[in-house]
Amino acid sequence: MIVDSHCHLDFPDFDGERDEIIARAREAGVELMVTICTRVRKFDQIRAIAEQYDKVYCSVGTHPNNATEEKGIPASEILELTKHPKVVAIGEAGLDYFYDYAKPEDQQEGLRTHIAVARETGLPLVIHSRDADADMAAILEEEMGNGAFPAILHCFSSGLDLALKGVELGLYVSFSGILTFKRSEEIRDIARQLPLDRLLVETDAPYLAPQPRRGKRNEPAYTAMTAAVLAETCGLSYEAMARQTSENFFRLFKKVPRPAEFAGVI
Structure with missing residues (x-):
């Protein structure tokens, strides 16, 4: 099985087609999906989708681009x-x-609020980091010093230093369709240098469709394409990479019920 650890099924790109999209995912072997929240104030829409589909789960939080818009939402509300x-x-x-x-200071404040919730709940923090490697590494190191929390660097497209710092701090790293792009050799090289037990795959759908679907709407079924490229990159069979990334998912996303085949993952 494959898990799409990060998609946005609430986005209007999927309106009227969610049944078909989820059916196609399962046909492709993508049996679980996590639809990710970008605005706490729109969480009801996310929750409704997760409630409608058995193998769809969700997150709650505020995307950094919405940090000023949702400034001041307390950790207690997210909790x-x-x-x-x-x-x-x-x-x-x-x-x-x-x-x-959004203002950088609002993004940093929001990030620290979400870290506090992840630390208290033990639920993994899904981290968006773009053109902010130094500040992100500094905040993560400081906050880990205040108490450990689980987290994942999603849709990884940053530099090697942030990837290695993340792994050093106990984070996981997730790769999207960007990994498959012809000019993404640097990202593939980073993937090769990371421990296999820290790797996940995702779509970030409807964005970033992998080759050969690049430029078209992405959807969870295409997680399998990214997993195939990650397998080749790391010198594994597709089956081995599918197993590895699924094991990693269940180890990190502890609240998701495990199928029997992953019952022993620790």
Whole structure:
């Protein structure tokens, strides 16, 4: 099986087609999906999708590009929403200095709030980091010193130093369709240098469709394409990489019920 650890099934790109999209995912061997929250104030939409589909789970949090818009949401409010049985992660939160949608100080404040919730709940923090490697590494190292928390660097497209710092601090690293792009040799080289037991795959759908679907709408079924390239990159069979990334998912996303074949993962 394959797990799409990060998609956005609530986005309007999928309106009217979710049944078919989830069916195609399962036909491709993608049996579990986590649909990721980008605005706490729109969490009800995320929750409704997770409740509708048996093998779809969700997160709760504020994307860094929305950090100014949702500035001041307390950790206690996010914490309360994590009590829902389908909420298995926090975020996505982080830093995005590529766009100018939110003030850096608001993004940093929001990131620290989400870290506090991840630390208290034990649910993994889904981290978005773009053009912010130094600040991200510094905040993660400082916050880990205040108490460990589980986390994942999602849709990894940063530099080797951040990847290695993340692994050193106990984080996982997830690769999206970017890994498959012809000009992404640097990202593939980073993937080769990371421990196999820290790797995950995702789509970030509807964005970043892998080759040969690049430029088209992405969807969870295409996680299998990224997993195939990651397997080749790391010198594994597709089956071995599918098993490895699924084991890693269940080790990190502890709230997701495990199929019998992964019952012994620790």
